[in-house]
Amino acid sequence: MMRLPPFTYVAARTLAEAAAALAEHGADAMLVAGGTDLYPNMKRRQFEPKVLVGLRGIRELAGVRGSAREGLTLGAGTTLAAVAAHREIVTHYPALATAAGLVSSPQLRNMGTLGGNVCVDTRCNYYNQSFEWRRAIGFCMKKDGDVCLVAPGSPRCWAVSSSDTAPALVSLGAAVRLVGGGGERTVPLAALYHDDGIEYLAKRRDEIVTDILLPPVDGWRSAYLKLRRRGSFDFPVLGVAVAARLEGAVVRDARIVLGAVASRPRLAEKAAAALVGRRLTPELIAAVAELAAGPSKPLDNTDFTHPYRKKVTRVFVARALRALGGLGDAGRAVEAIA
Amino acid sequence: MNPQTVEPRMKARIALSVNDQPHELLVPVHKTLLEVLREDLGLTGTKHGCELGECGTCTVLVDGEPVLSCLALPVELEGRRITTVEGLAEGGRLHPLQQAFAELGAAQCGYCTPGVLLTAQALLAAEALPPRDRIREALAGNLCRCTGYTKILDAVELAALRLSRGARAGAGR
Numbered sequence A: 001m002m003r004l005p006p007f008t009y010v011a012a013r014t015l016a017e018a019a020a021a022l023a024e025h026g027a028d029a030m031l032v033a034g035g036t037d038l039y040p041n042m043k044r045r046q047f048e049p050k051v052l053v054g055l056r057g058i059r060e061l062a063g064v065r066g067s068a069r070e071g072l073t074l075g076a077g078t079t080l081a082a083v084a085a086h087r088e089i090v091t092h093y094p095a096l097a098t099a100a101g102l103v104s105s106p107q108l109r110n111m112g113t114l115g116g117n118v119c120v121d122t123r124c125n126y127y128n129q130s131f132e133w134r135r136a137i138g139f140c141m142k143k144d145g146d147v148c149l150v151a152p153g154s155p156r157c158w159a160v161s162s163s164d165t166a167p168a169l170v171s172l173g174a175a176v177r178l179v180g181g182g183g184e185r186t187v188p189l190a191a192l193y194h195d196d197g198i199e200y201l202a203k204r205r206d207e208i209v210t211d212i213l214l215p216p217v218d219g220w221r222s223a224y225l226k227l228r229r230r231g232s233f234d235f236p237v238l239g240v241a242v243a244a245r246l247e248g249a250v251v252r253d254a255r256i257v258l259g260a261v262a263s264r265p266r267l268a269e270k271a272a273a274a275l276v277g278r279r280l281t282p283e284l285i286a287a288v289a290e291l292a293a294g295p296s297k298p299l300d301n302t303d304f305t306h307p308y309r310k311k312v313t314r315v316f317v318a319r320a321l322r323a324l325g326g327l328g329d330a331g332r333a334v335e336a337i338a
Numbered sequence B: 001m002n003p004q005t006v007e008p009r010m011k012a013r014i015a016l017s018v019n020d021q022p023h024e025l026l027v028p029v030h031k032t033l034l035e036v037l038r039e040d041l042g043l044t045g046t047k048h049g050c051e052l053g054e055c056g057t058c059t060v061l062v063d064g065e066p067v068l069s070c071l072a073l074p075v076e077l078e079g080r081r082i083t084t085v086e087g088l089a090e091g092g093r094l095h096p097l098q099q100a101f102a103e104l105g106a107a108q109c110g111y112c113t114p115g116v117l118l119t120a121q122a123l124l125a126a127e128a129l130p131p132r133d134r135i136r137e138a139l140a141g142n143l144c145r146c147t148g149y150t151k152i153l154d155a156v157e158l159a160a161l162r163l164s165r166g167a168r169a170g171a172g173r
């Protein structure tokens, strides 16, 4: 049996209780929602918290409020299965429903939460391994060691942002509400991330993600495509989220966000800017896809080779744009399995 | 009042409902549901595979929904209804899913079978006659290394047919 290490469990019933427990135990404490990222990582001793603060008993964290016209508020404790099946989200924020519905497997989507998904740990072939494996090869700087095994000369960690919903949410212009000892703040979700494999979250340890806020839909369309080896279970090796507002065939606004190509979801800003004010033609789509793949510099630390991932970035951006423009030949709109 | 806190060396007193039977347990808080089912309750029908969420063989139902017992903590499941494969047969009679799996050879080594049966049961409880694609989708979190899946899908379809006929016959009576 691969067992969890012992820990103290605090069953918080309110946000105030959870925040107080985090403040009291400092770096020894971690939050747990669905546990589907945390517990496997604890079993492999990637995390060794002495105290777990359970969020499940906090009622105000679960559920979706609002409407597409005014914007939706999604409690951080809402399960991925609930997000993927929510009518308003499926109809008006399809990139999010698709991304949530492509996370791992049905069982994990029944357990895993949206809050846990936006905070999910970064991943790397040299890190997501058992303790014995990591000891045998020599620990890396993300846990127990001091070098990066993907880029040994590197001063930083290159572990990869592997959330499916984060790129989709950033493309939709989502914001996140955080509550901590110091009060409450709401920031764009894109500002929750650092491009660093270790310090990938730009939030204080005692801050709890309480809600994800989606802006009014206001004519935006969206799509998400995911690359992974198998049609189930696997984390994204590439995620492409595209959202755009069109007037007729002319693009008014656009966001293109790449997942699993850096330690944070990466906005392809030049590519998105090249769309604005132009008609969505096959030529424009091809040029924009090329631009979007340009800054993506995947490292060799996930499944598939990095030249292949870069090539697929181009293909997926083009497919997503064709889908948004209602142009035929959008390919498999949801997912490609190589 | 302080939130309920369980220290690492302390055992937690937990009330669990498994297959409609109430249990009072005294277990370390870091023991997973999978470990408690197998080691404390002697319910070894629930299998352990990867223990990391990557295979689905440890699937049980919590309030009718398939979840992975290797990543669930009993302390978080008080007051919920847990169903394991031991809870499928009724009064010594196999559940129609079990019957169909046996008849069609949908189990070879059988290691994935408890998890597959429970996931399929949850699907059939929600949808009487799901098309094959839906069955495939619902079972996408249960790996099988033996059967190639075809016979599993056949058996779920057969069981669905028998269950819905049974339900109709029952309603007609």
Ligand SMILES: Cc1cc2nc3c(=O)[nH]c(=O)nc-3n(C[C@H](O)[C@H](O)[C@H](O)COP(=O)(O)OP(=O)(O)OC[C@H]3O[C@@H](n4cnc5c(N)ncnc54)[C@H](O)[C@@H]3O)c2cc1C
Binding pocket: A030, A031, A032, A033, A034, A035, A036, A037, A038, A039, A040, A055, A076, A077, A080, A102, A103, A104, A105, A108, A111, A112, A113, A114, A115, A116, A117, A118, A119, A120, A121, A162, A163, A164, A165, A207, A208, A209, A210, A233, A234, A235, A236, B052, B053, B054
């Ligand atoms: C086999 C397997 C496959 C997977 N495949 C995918 C995949 O394809 N795509 C994907 O995106 N993920 C995948 N995951 C990861 C994980 O299941 C999901 O990301 C899930 O959404 C995590 O949510 P959770 O509630 O279980 O988080 P937890 O495990 O409870 O927490 C994850 C992290 O977030 C923190 N956290 C949780 N809630 C909050 C909060 N409200 N505020 C602040 N911090 C919080 C925790 O402290 C922890 O660091 C996979 C996991 C496994 C085991």
Ligand code: FES
Binding pocket: B047, B048, B049, B050, B051, B052, B053, B054, B055, B056, B057, B058, B059, B068, B069, B070, B071
């Ligand atoms: S043993 Fe739980 S998913 Fe493999």
Ligand code: FES
Binding pocket: B106, B107, B108, B109, B110, B111, B112, B113, B143, B144, B145, B146, B147
């Ligand atoms: S029958 Fe052997 S794993 Fe499925």
